[in-house]
Amino acid sequence: MRLTAEQLAQYERDGFVVLPDLFTPDEVASMKGELARIQAIDTDHLVRERSGGVAKTIYRVHEADGPTASPIFHAAARSPRLLPPARQLLGDEALYVYHTKCNLKTAIDGSVWQWHQDYGTWRNDGVPEADPMSTALLMLDEPTEANGCLYFIPGSHKVGLVEPEFDDRTTSYKLWVVPKQRLVEIMEKSPEPVPIVGRPGTVVFFHPLILHASGHNLSRFDRWQVYFVYNRVSNRPIDVPSPRPDYVRSTNWAPLRIGSDDLLATMGEASHA
Numbered sequence: 001m002r003l004t005a006e007q008l009a010q011y012e013r014d015g016f017v018v019l020p021d022l023f024t025p026d027e028v029a030s031m032k033g034e035l036a037r038i039q040a041i042d043t044d045h046l047v048r049e050r051s052g053g054v055a056k057t058i059y060r061v062h063e064a065d066g067p068t069a070s071p072i073f074h075a076a077a078r079s080p081r082l083l084p085p086a087r088q089l090l091g092d093e094a095l096y097v098y099h100t101k102c103n104l105k106t107a108i109d110g111s112v113w114q115w116h117q118d119y120g121t122w123r124n125d126g127v128p129e130a131d132p133m134s135t136a137l138l139m140l141d142e143p144t145e146a147n148g149c150l151y152f153i154p155g156s157h158k159v160g161l162v163e164p165e166f167d168d169r170t171t172s173y174k175l176w177v178v179p180k181q182r183l184v185e186i187m188e189k190s191p192e193p194v195p196i197v198g199r200p201g202t203v204v205f206f207h208p209l210i211l212h213a214s215g216h217n218l219s220r221f222d223r224w225q226v227y228f229v230y231n232r233v234s235n236r237p238i239d240v241p242s243p244r245p246d247y248v249r250s251t252n253w254a255p256l257r258i259g260s261d262d263l264l265a266t267m268g269e270a271s272h273a
């Protein structure tokens with residue numbers, strides 16, 4: 001899979017590019033089954049919602065080991081559908097996965113993600129630069145405005161890093177957020193936020209400086225999404241005092257190799273292992 005010149009230009013202009021139906025319904029069903037299985041595991045790789053026992057976020061599904069490892073996500077991160085476009089966007093062959101994150105915004109319980117820039121956190125992790133990173137969001141349900149789809153402010157990656165403030169009160173997930181006054185100033189000068197909706201299987205690559213947020217899930221439908229964050233090996237974090245754990249700031253800097261595109265076969269292999 002290769003991005004066209006037009007898609008690369010869209011990413012550069014808007015800070016994101018949408019690739020509809022990149023994964024099949026069977027692949028999506030298999031991924032959802034894996035997350036239902038992993039959600040029951042008692043591990044620090046998983047943050048639960050305050051309102052109940054359901055998972056808000058599950059980390060590190062893309063490695064071959066660890067409590068949350070899953071063969072289908074391991075394969076997806078290295079698949080010809082995600083890795084080559086990530087290499088194009090980042091202009092480099094040598095990439096690794098900074099982390100994977102599965103946001104299970106479950107019906108009724110799934111909570112808000114405040115306005116933020118991902119690099120606001122990753123800079124504190126010691127990552128030297130934002131541009132050599134990109135995130136592939138994969139929709140596992142159909143995100144809608146009612147079930148808490150993501151919103152992007154188009155072009156806001158060009159604002160640069162807005163000094164974030166730490167919010168450990170709004171949800172169970174502690175997040176570096178964009179302070180309200182700066183946020184409103186930027187919004188006044190920007191296009192209106194756009195809802196990121198689409199069919200399950202759709203992928204959206206987005207820039208680590210784009211301003212984004214999502215609301216509470218008010219509906220009876222789940223809104224599960226997976227995020228694969230790619231970084232250039234040459235942009236790996238420098239040493240910082242008390243670094244976050246490996247499951248969120250990976251130290252597996254081995255360059256990824258393109259793997260099989262037969263994701264369902266990897267699940268078959270796992271069940272026969």
Ligand SMILES: O=C(O)CCC(=O)C(=O)O
Pocket residue numbers: 101103105113118148149150212213214225
């Ligand atoms: O899943 C969402 O709605 C937003 C997630 C997000 O922005 C994040 O995990 O940093």
